[in-house]
């Protein structure tokens with residue numbers, strides 16, 4: 001699978017999910033590549049001890065595909081997980097690729113030659129529906145949509161679903177929504193319970209059975225360059241992301 005973790009809203013748990021789903025799949029014996037496409041580079045910064053040692057980033061390869069994606073892929077601090085490095089330079093991508101006829105296909109094209117080196121590839125995306133996210137949706141086989149358990153959580157999902165439909169029609173007919181993941185859930189509040197009901201009503205079986213609770217451990221682990229599975233292996237967050245990885249693998253088979 002090539003799984004794009006996408007939602008044009010910021011702060012909904014995309015990066016936390018990209019990191020911990022990648023780590024969980026790696027723990028289950030898979031070789032994983034995490035491709036960080038976000039100019040904010042939070043995934044990259046969460047799994048490299050010294051990002052300054054990696055002067056080149058995904059931007060350079062997207063602009064010069066001949067250099068090969070492997071030139072910016074490096075081992076991360078998480079076992080069996082490689083990372084394709086992002087930097088703030090990714091913010092220049094949109095203007096730089098403007099008018100390039102293959103502008104939406106660059107990421108797909110650079111992933112293709114190294115795809116078979118990995119069991120699965122996870123793409124962390126920025127909080128926009130711009131060219132970077134479109135590249136990610138064209139390159140992906142599956143999409144995982146994290147939705148924050150909050151009052152306005154469904155605001156904007158129509159735009160996202162419309163974009164996915166367009167990408168399917170024009171460039172990637174086999175693209176599948178793997179599932180909707182409810183994140184940052186606080187079971188103590190009534191609003192959270194109500195939100196879960198609404199999401200399950202709107203998305204039915206597309207919503208994963210497991211949801212991700214609000215947890216300080218999940219917030220802390222990136223600062224130590226660790227996944228939740230080494231930072232707090234017995235925490236609720238570790239249990240939940242492990243279950244999500246299992247649900248993902250089960251859905252991928254169907």
Ligand SMILES: Nc1ncnc2c1ncn2[C@@H]1O[C@H](COP(=O)(O)OP(=O)(O)O)[C@@H](O)[C@H]1O
Nearest residue numbers: 010011012013014015016184213214215218219
């Ligand atoms: N389940 C969670 N519990 C507590 N904090 C979380 C959880 N998921 C994410 N966060 C925190 O919320 C913030 C936004 O999450 P992040 O994964 O970076 O979202 P996005 O990539 O969608 O912007 C980060 O500070 C992150 O550590």
Ligand SMILES: [Mg+2]
Nearest residue numbers: 014015038042
């Ligand atoms: Mg992020």
